[in-house]
Amino acid sequence: MHNLLRVSDAVSLAFHTLWLLAERQNELLRTPEIAEILSVSEHHLQKVHQRLAKAGFIRAVRGPKGGFILNRSPEKITLMQIYEAIDGPLETRRCMLGRSTCRVQDCLLGELVEEVNQLVRRHFEKITLAELAKTDLENSMEKIG
Numbered sequence: 001m002h003n004l005l006r007v008s009d010a011v012s013l014a015f016h017t018l019w020l021l022a023e024r025q026n027e028l029l030r031t032p033e034i035a036e037i038l039s040v041s042e043h044h045l046q047k048v049h050q051r052l053a054k055a056g057f058i059r060a061v062r063g064p065k066g067g068f069i070l071n072r073s074p075e076k077i078t079l080m081q082i083y084e085a086i087d088g089p090l091e092t093r094r095c096m097l098g099r100s101t102c103r104v105q106d107c108l109l110g111e112l113v114e115e116v117n118q119l120v121r122r123h124f125e126k127i128t129l130a131e132l133a134k135t136d137l138e139n140s141m142e143k144i145g
Helices: 009-023 031-038 042-054 079-087 112-126 129-133 137-144
Strands: 058-061 067-070
Touching: 009 031, 009 042, 009 058, 009 067, 009 079, 009 129, 031 042, 031 067, 042 058, 042 079, 079 112, 079 129
Parallel strands: none
Antiparallel strands: 058 067
């Protein structure tokens, strides 16, 4: 069964990476470690880490014991900021086909599409990385995987 809420793989990896770094604020985590924890492609994750670093969310610490660390306070990072750093502005379209106008006078689903989009936007704007970091990591990873 598919989820109704869809975010790109890159956004999902960014959310999860930043969540792990917020959970383990005093630890440096390297891309291979994060990839193993999340059971994802190290190569794809590396590209996401480059984008997160460019956006100023994380910074690399070089050296044999190096890795990534948060570059900002988790209380000041929202899901919306992360989403937009990876995929650009969140567009709230009314049409499921992505059109500005529809051939059908009234949407087949009524206001549902617009309401769901607004709900996601409000949630992403409200939830901070600090709130996500309060989530129990081990139990959450069991649910993910």
